[in-house]
Amino acid sequence: MPRKWLHLPHQWVHPLYPYHPALPSNSLLSCAPTCDRDSLLVGGRVQAVPGYQAPTPLALVPMMPPAAGYSAAHMVYAQQKSNAARHAQQVAPAADTVNCTIYVVYLPEGKPKPVTVGDVLTGMGAVHISLGVAQLRQLALEAILPLWAKYTQSTCSFPADAQLINDVSALLPHAVKKGRSYQQLKLAFRITFRDYENMMTCMAEGNVPTMKSINAARTASSSGMADLSDEEMIFTEVASSMVPKRKYADTRAQGQPTTPPRKFGPPAEYKSPERRELRAALANTADITFSGAAQLLYQHRPGKFYPLERFKSFEECLRAAPLSIKTLGEGFSAELLVGRDMLGEIGAFKAAFPGNLRGPARVIDLVKFLGTDLCVKKAINQTAKGKNFTLMSNADALVMILKEVRNWQWASSLQLLVESFIARELGRMATEGLHMSGAPQIPTFSFVDMGIFVFDDQEKAGGVVLLETKLDLNLWCKYIGNADTRVLRNLKGVERRDAEFLSFCQHVQWVKTDGQVFVADYQGADRILTDPQILTASEFTNNFADGNVLAGWESMTAHHKCNDYCKFFGLVSPSLQRDELAQRRAAVAKAAPGSEEPAPAVEG
Incomplete structure (x- = not known):
């Protein structure tokens, strides 16, 4: 069969989808030489439609071999139009990674805009767009600190309050807009003018090449530029406005990784993730703790x-x-x-x-x-x-x-007083042959x-x-505060038992010092205590830290409730001993240096 052409008005349509809006919606087109009674195509010629004036054809579509089956022309056209519209509205696939270039800038006093310190500092390749702010700053620090330490001779630590400009909030929009992973994204650490002057002083003392020495080398020899590596031009004085900015390819730090362009193919078939894997990924916590390289952030100071x-x-x-x-x-x-x-x-x-x-x-x-x-x-x-x-x-x-x-x-010494009391009482009970089967277990506490x-x-x-x-913060526990001698209510199990023992320690300290002093604010990890407070009578308040509050000292007689430890060692409730100990304190004060009466003996 000879090759034939199909003339269509307004626009060309592929013969496999031969529909035109001007034709009736129930029309059928076929690629066969002859069609049924509803077809418009007979012998390769367009049959006239009543009331339709065919304009001048705009394209010629070659006839194709016969196709099996028929399709309603208006349905085929609608489907193709929908697919084309959807394809036109699709956003280009976002880049997975972005290359970052790192600068250091400072804000001169009285100036509205920051100034770049020297040339390009260094770079980071293949930075993922989903990276968090803290992780991005950590990676940038790890990239910048070795160079900073090298060119300041480790005499100038990196500023603690250096701010990372253009943080992670710029990564995703950049990647979506460009759609290419090899695009560069500029990041900058902003330091204060004082930090910049301090850095320049350290560099001068360490004989680090400055822009003046580099310019002198350029003048002395035309090949001076070739003798200076890119790294030697890092951390120089601010480049003069007379010196044109060099291209990134010339100033890129040595050894900077690059990411080749990503070739985008057809999207892969989407599959729902496994529920177990999804939950595991959601439960995963990013590690943003100090790494070994980041320890250079604050150097050892003498x-x-x-x-x-x-x-x-x-x-x-x-x-x-x-x-x-x-x-x-x-x-x-x-x-x-x-x-x-x-x-x-x-x-x-x-x-x-x-x-x-x-x-x-x-x-x-x-x-x-x-x-x-x-x-x-x-x-x-x-x-x-x-x-x-x-x-x-x-x-x-x-x-x-x-x-x-x-x-x-005082806290560690008062704890020794309690240990001495326990050892003496247990020894006495053993000597007197008292029954000790119900003795509570004595935990061992110490201070940092x-x-x-x-x-x-x-x-x-x-x-x-x-x-x-x-201390290990995962094991942290606070047992008793400094404004109240009662055990914290949220404690259970072993922690509550330990808190009751420490409450007993407070009771012993209060009795053995005639109600004048005891330890409070018991807290720590793994039975190692820290940050104690010493509570005393009002006359000694200023001799200890600010946590020495009167409410905590008065809470001993008002709120302390004797537990198994207090009962086993025969201690009397502080509320019943308050008057007796007050008399002892008065007698001791009266017998202080300068008084005539001797102090009465206090039973230890």
């Missing part, structure tokens, strides 16, 4: 370390000289690194951070947690409870920290190791900090 030793008994604590920075002795030269991420929640007077201490062998012998992770506590002033805070001045911080150390010394660190640089706040053993 200073003096003052280790604190425990008293061997409560009597030794009573005979000790008043605590001051002079009584701590001569400090040891050491270096301390303080991390950025805060440990736990903000306290009333302190904020805790991760840290690392290193020093000579003598210091290692004195402190068993030296060289390992520890807890660094800074003295703070809260501006909004639980949200914001400012660091105390170094002078005020030293006063607060010394009071905290005094609390620690502690030290004071004073940085050599005292120009900024935070120059005096408290060092403690780092």
Whole structure:
């Protein structure tokens, strides 16, 4: 059969879908030479339709071989029109990853716009568009810190408050708009003008090439540019406006990874994810903790370390000289690194951070947690409870920290007083042959190791900090507060049993000191306690930390409820002993130095 052509008005239509809007909706077209009585095509010619004026044909469509079966022309056209519209409205597939270029900028004093520090710093390849803000900043820091340390000779730490401009909120719109993964996205760390001047000072002392020396090298030799690598031009003075900006291909940091263009094919068939896998993915928590490379964020800073030793008994604590920075002795030269991420929640007077201490062998012998992770506590002033805070001045911080150390010394000594009482009473019971089958189990508690660190640089706040053993926050438990001697209600099982034992310890301390002092604010992890408060009578309130509240001291006689420990060791309810102990305190005060009557003996 000879090849024939089909003439159609207005637009061309493929013979497999031969429908035109001007034709009747019930018309059928076939590719066969002859069709049934409803067809418009007979012998390869378009049959005239009553009332229809065919315009000049705009295209010629070749006849195709006969196709099996027929399709309603208007249904085929409607389906193809819908598919074409849907395809035209589809958004191009978003890029999975984006390459990022990192800069450092600072804002000069009195200027409205930031200025770039030197040339392109470094880059990150294949950054996924679903990356979180904290993770993006972490990756950027890990990329920038080695270069920062290299070109400042490790004499200038990266600013703690450096802000990452163009954060992750720019990744997804960029990828959707471009639809290509090899596009560059600019990120920048903004530092203060003071940090920039400090960096330039450190670079000058470390003989790092500056823009002046680079320009001199260019003038001296036409090949000077080839002798200088891209990395040597990083961290230079701000480029002069006379020097044109170089292209990214010329300034790209050495070794920067690149991502080849992604070839998009037809979309794969979508399958619903497994429920178990979906739940596991939703339950997965991103790890945004400090990595090894990020430890360069705050470098070890030199200073003096003052280790604190425990008293061997409560009597030794009573005979000790008043605590001051002079009584701590001569400090040891050491270096301390303080991390950025805060440990736990903000306290009333302190904020805790991760840290690392290193020093000579003598210091290692004195402190068993030296060289390992520890807890660094800074003295703070809260501006909004639980949200914001400012660091105390170094002078005020030293006063607060010394009071905290005094609390620690008294708390650990009073705990030794309780242990001595328990050992003496159990020994007496064994000697007298008393039945001890119902004796409660005695848990063992201790307090953290502690030290004071004073940085050599005292120009900024935070120059005096408290060092403690780092506890596992996953095991954290608070047993008793400092405004009430009652055990916290939310405790159950072993934790409640431990809290009852600590309540018994308060009772023993109160009795053995004639109702003058006991430990409060029991809290810690794995039976290692920290941040205790010492509660005293009102006349001694100012001699300890600010947590020494009168309500807590009065709560002993008002709210303490004797438990199994108190009953087993024969303690009397504080409410019944209040008057007796008050008389003892009055007698002791009367017999104080300067009085004529001797103090009565107090049964230990």
